[in-house]
Amino acid sequence: MATVLITGASSGIGKAFAELFAKQNYRIILASRSESKLSHLATELQRQHGVQTLTTPVDLAQSDGPRLLHERLQGQSIDILINNAGIGSFGFLHELDVQSEQEMLQLNVQSLSQLLMLFLPEMVRRGSGRILNVGSTTSFYACPLSANYSASKAFVLSLTEAVANELQGTGVTVTALCPGATGTEFFRKAKMDGQKVSDPKALMSPDKVAQIGYTALMRGKVFVVPGVQNWLLTQAPRLFPRKFVTRITRSVLERKM
Template identity: 35%
Template sequence: MPVPLPTPSARAVVTGASSGIGEALAWELARRGHSLILVARRGDILEATAEKLRATHGITVEVRATDLSDTRALEMLCAQLADREVSILCNNAGIATFGPLIDLDPEYERAQLRLNATAVHDLTLAVLPGMVSRRAGGILMVGSAAGNMPIPNNATYAASKAFVNTFSESLRGEVAAHGVHVTLLAPGPVRTEEPSPDEASIVDKMVPGFLWDDSAGVARLSLDALARNKMRVVPGVLSKAMSVAGGYTPRKIVAPIVGSFYRKLGD
């Protein structure tokens, strides 16, 4: 059974919709006719994106300015979504830090874990009963190739994405018979456009241009895979290489090599 077609009452939910893959997913879903609920911290950016989506595609777009790392705010959003007809959930929001864990801000690390893992878990729990009862729905989990291996100097992010990767593939086995699709997107580096030299981050400078994937292309590929109920999407050369390394290379070999690269990002 395919994911639900757009209807006036149904909504596709995209978290982290203010930029990057999340914004690209919103535009691709709108192009396919889905009305949306956009979630991110910055309400002003979401409202601007929502206006463009409404004007371009004539769809209904709702905005939820929510910090998903805030426990109370997450609970409120989950309660709202539990009462809505959510046809597609794109669990995309996430942040990353680099450097030795002991040198990083403990509260920010806790917030990162709540955003990257707990929010994914709780939002899925909120919408899943409705999808199962309707015997239709799609959940796109944005994990990471980083979740396939231990990565020193990226410990919280890698661990949180390992949760998303495993949670996605485990849940998929539970709900397949109920008409609900679950697809894991495990990307490498993704960006909307190449920044100017003055605006380039340390990641932009260290990762060669040919290894970056385009966010619009990744969004299109991911939603096509969700429609086909494909288990995992791994776009790009670097993400495929990391997946292979994480699955077949001894961890005592791969961890120091990858960790040294991520240490430079922290510096």
């Protein structure tokens, strides 16, 4: 039975991935901070799909989080890594809390890269494996009012594209999933729930995002942007001057509901 490790599995897109892999009869390892949410999800997946699950609570915004997670999973053969845990933030950079922003970067950038580097060598040795890194449509352009966040997601896409090229011929693939606004707890946690961008009517469901990510992952695509409208957004920097695109993204983020 193949094993998938999902970070940020307790809610949103990560939880949707867990449900998707459970339907495909994978053995599922669920990682995030909240032990109770992970245990509840694990019990549900076992009950509904009869799959094997393992929960491993970990704070991936701590610098030793990825190493701890990797150590705990020694001896387990990980076939698929869903590198999904991430958070956002909202506000002018000069007004944001330095510590919270650094924690976000630790999680979205350092931790994602470290997990990739920790789990990749064994996959390459084995000659098989798949990794999905969760980026964003903001991987493609700068976002004023989410400056560190959009820069962190640009890192995810750049890293994925470079490593995907390096991995050619190894039997291992890496894919970036770059969703647009999705109906999860993301906006509330990032204090963006009064903004137009988080209008429930405009949000894609996490199930749909996960399904599109799953298909791209299994096909070994380098990246995927769910939804035509989101894809068009990501093409803007190719079609218009970058400064203009940055001005537009700011005006979109500033709009109130």
